[in-house]
Amino acid sequence: MKTKEPFPQHVDQLFTDSRVATMANSAYSIIENGCIGVTGKKIAWVGPKQALPEDYRNKCDQILDCKNRFILPGFVDCHTHLVWAGSRSNEFEMRLKGVTYEQIARKGGGIVSTVSATRKAAVETLFDLASKRLEALLKNGITTVEIKTGYGLNLETELKMLDVVNLLNQRFAQHIEATFLGAHTLPPEYKGNRKAYLDLVINKMLPKVKSQGIATAVDVFCENIAFSLDETKQIFKKAIDLGFNVKLHAEQLSDSKGAAIASQFNALSCDHLEYLSFESAQTMAEKNVTAVLLPGAFYFLKEEQKPPIKIFRQLKIPMAVATDLNPGSSPVHSMPLVLNMACILFGMTCEEAILGATINGAKALGLENLKGSIETGKDADFVVWDIQTPADLCYLAGLSPIKMVVIKGAVQYEKNDSHS
Ligand SMILES: [Zn+2]
Numbered sequence: 118m119k120t121k122e123p124f125p126q127h128v129d130q131l132f133t134d135s136r137v138a139t140m141a142n143s144a145y146s147i148i149e150n151g152c153i154g155v156t157g158k159k160i161a162w163v164g165p166k167q168a169l170p171e172d173y174r175n176k177c178d179q180i181l182d183c184k185n186r187f188i189l190p191g192f193v194d195c196h197t198h199l200v201w202a203g204s205r206s207n208e209f210e211m212r213l214k215g216v217t218y219e220q221i222a223r224k225g226g227g228i229v230s231t232v233s234a235t236r237k238a239a240v241e242t243l244f245d246l247a248s249k250r251l252e253a254l255l256k257n258g259i260t261t262v263e264i265k266t267g268y269g270l271n272l273e274t275e276l277k278m279l280d281v282v283n284l285l286n287q288r289f290a291q292h293i294e295a296t297f298l299g300a301h302t303l304p305p306e307y308k309g310n311r312k313a314y315l316d317l318v319i320n321k322m323l324p325k326v327k328s329q330g331i332a333t334a335v336d337v338f339c340e341n342i343a344f345s346l347d348e349t350k351q352i353f354k355k356a357i358d359l360g361f362n363v364k365l366h367a368e369q370l371s372d373s374k375g376a377a378i379a380s381q382f383n384a385l386s387c388d389h390l391e392y393l394s395f396e397s398a399q400t401m402a403e404k405n406v407t408a409v410l411l412p413g414a415f416y417f418l419k420e421e422q423k424p425p426i427k428i429f430r431q432l433k434i435p436m437a438v439a440t441d442l443n444p445g446s447s448p449v450h451s452m453p454l455v456l457n458m459a460c461i462l463f464g465m466t467c468e469e470a471i472l473g474a475t476i477n478g479a480k481a482l483g484l485e486n487l488k489g490s491i492e493t494g495k496d497a498d499f500v501v502w503d504i505q506t507p508a509d510l511c512y513l514a515g516l517s518p519i520k521m522v523v524i525k526g527a528v529q530y531e532k533n534d535s536h537s
Contacts, residue, residue: 128154128161135183140476140490155497158525191260191498192452193478196439198265199250203234205444235268243281253450258500260524261292267301279331290524297332319355327359334362339375353382368392380404386481391422402432407481411441412458413449437481438473456511467508497526
């Protein structure tokens with residue numbers, strides 16, 4: 118903790134009288150009676166009030182009393198698919214009435230219906246739909262969001278989805294990272310012709326996505342119902358050649374060994390991992406790959422195989438948690454709910470879950486030097502919470518006891534209640 122740093126000659130804002138859980142050094146040690154100095158978009162100073170110089174009031178343009186509330190870093194949601202059109206709630210109802218997934222798929226439902234609706238939707242429509250979801254995430258304390266493509270599955274719509282992500286990035290304060298997921302599933306028009314689709318992704322989509330300049334990473338859904346290990350390797354090879362980061366949907370439904378391959382390509386993260394083997398986990402540990410755990414999808418699909426939390430602990434693999442916000446398997450818009458599920462369903466501790474939604478989420482996006490903890494020099498992204506302890510964020514299921522969200526030094530959301 119950098120509390121011994123001298124207080125700067127001047128800060129724009131000083132947040133005082135708070136309890137700051139910094140997440141620095143990947144621990145939620147708490148600075149009681151803590152203060153955060155912000156200048157421009159950056160954190161200029163963090164420390165206890167007694168370390169402030171006597172004349173600190175003269176050195177601050179603005180002082181905000183946080184009334185002994187908790188401040189945590191803004192949540193980093195490192196895995197979402199939040200740009201889509203169409204609704205799948207009718208399928209949800211059908212499945213509850215006993216209609217099988219196969220029957221729904223035969224009627225044109227499932228991911229194919231999302232792809233078809235997303236292809237038809239105008240940029241403005243997709244932007245409006247995604248804006249509502251992004252706003253919901255903001256009101257849950259999420260200040261950084263990763264968004265994947267993968268509901269286009271043709272060049273035109275994949276690029277359109279990235280244009281939407283770019284617009285969101287321009288209009289919203291949240292930091293957004295875009296990931297190209299052209300290899301999400303085989304589009305229906307390529308049924309029986311996988312090779313041609315793979316060729317399209319590798320030789321046409323990837324170079325075009327690169328020249329469009331919006332996506333920073335490439336993801337693949339490696340699974341027996343999606344893309345094989347060999348196909349994943351071919352896509353990653355091209356992605357790396359073009360200068361993208363890579364990440365992988367791996368071992369969600371079976372032990373496909375995808376995580377080991379992704380690690381050999383120095384992936385930022387491997388995501389899901391319910392069926393991860395010890396050997397593949399060792400490869401992740403060697404390459405310092407972050408494990409992104411998605412309890413929303415596990416819950417929604419009523420899966421039974423849990424990700425190997427004990428192995429992650431044993432091998433010191435950083436664990437991130439994310440909403441996986443998507444219309445098919447995780448229509449979950451709340452990080453506190455994800456924290457609760459990570460604890461109850463996966464057996465993570467509150468500390469692990471919260472680190473997973475902050476500094477380890479940032480790590481999964483390669484943003485750990487800018488986001489995910491409250492430290493001098495990092496972006497001033499933090500959230501003021503009405504809680505007694507950080508564990509309340511995991512414990513108070515269904516509640517988002519938020520007071521204020523600050524992104525790059527500016528208040529972007531504030532809950533005004535009469536008794537505050
Ligand atoms: Zn996903």
